[in-house]
Amino acid sequence: MPSPTRPRLALAVNPTAHAGRGGARAREAASLLRARGADVTELWRGSATELATAVAESLPDADAVIAVGGDGAVNLLANVLAGTGVPLGVVPAGTGNDAARLLGVPLDSVEDAVGVLLTALEAGPRALDLGRIEWTGGHRHYLAVASAGFDSRVNERANAWRWPRGHARYTLAVLRELVSFSPLPFDLEVDGVARAQPAMLVSVANGPSLGGGMRLAPDALADDGVLDLVVVRPLSIPAFLAVFPKVFRGAHVGHPAVELSRVRRVALGGPGVVVYADGERVTDEPVTITVVPGALTVLAATRGGTRAG
Structure with a gap:
């Protein structure tokens, strides 16, 4: 469970999401999260495989993983986090953002999205089903x-x-x-x-x-x-x-x-x-x-x- 005073968050970034919006939103999210007292580790990687590996390696030291990107990034991290109990959050930065809609995360404001994530972290994560193909x-x-x-x-x-x-x-x-x-x-x-x-x-x-x-x-x-x-x-x-x-x-x-x-x-x-x-x-x-x-x-x-x- 996260520390009540300083949650440790791994920020997993798809910098190419939606023509580069992922990188800009990641920098804004990291700044906002740190201003709200979180300990943020930024994971910027050049490929999906490298990002999945970095996230997996970060889990022992993370109270939650935040995906900054679109539905593809969320899917990638859901596959890494399935069954681990480590919560997944989303700062939407893609084209479709259906995963963010599912989670009730605001699409147009990074500040509002960060507010939802921190409120949810304090209130307690929730368990969702996954489909398996x-x-x-x-x-x-x-x-x-x-x-x-x-x-x-x-x-x-x-x-x-x-x-x-x-x-x-x-x-x-x-x-x-x-x-x-x-x-x-x-x-x-x-x-x-x-x-x-x-x-x-x-x-x-x-x-x-x-x-x-x-x-x-x-x-x-x-x-x-x-x-x-x-x-x-x-x-x-x-x-x-x-x-x-x-x-x-x-x-x-x-x-x-x-x-x-x-x-x-x-x-x-x-x-x-x-x-x-x-x-x-x-x-x-x-x-x-x-x-x-x-x-x-x-x-x-x-x-x-x-x-x-």
Whole structure:
């Protein structure tokens, strides 16, 4: 547990997040945390592997680890911290920041984010579930959403472009993908029941949003011991265009092509299926996804994909 007077914090920095905003936000966060009495160790590394190693080595001397970056940085550190009991906090500095939304951390003000982190540290960390993805020869945890289908195709396209940056690149990739996308033939097994399911999208959500605030599973809670399965069955392009904007408000729920259910285990695969989690590419192999209750300790506000209190 942290010292009541001088908490020891490891600040893990992705300096390239959101065109360099990660570095600027890290310097501001470090200054604010020190001004509030924290003992801050800054971990700046040139690669994800080096950063994960540095964080792992810092754990014996850290009361909490603070990720400064986007969803990819949070995912990286969640995989390092899973099962350790060392809390993870977030100063959002990415493009999507769905993990920060889940934790109830303000997106636009470093000072406000630091305030939430220190308040949560004083009040006591909370345990959240993680999703676990397994495939031949590998596994990975995720905090927010694992997805395959239209969303992963958009990510594949957007990640191949160097311009434009930020949300504009994702929006353009959505429009470009719509021209050629057709439903994929998913092989699903949901809590032991197998089914062949053509679909536009299959997501297994631990938290409510992906893609920078699209509330795909608006009622998902990251501390309820289950995952929320979202299946969008085949739609014509005009029908899909009519539904897609509603996802940002969660208003797609109830549409006849949208199926939501709570599950504990999902196996999925199929030709052309690529799985992304927390915005990061995982694999194009068949996967099994399960929930790991209480696997990650976090510094969170009382709302944002978790139960109040």
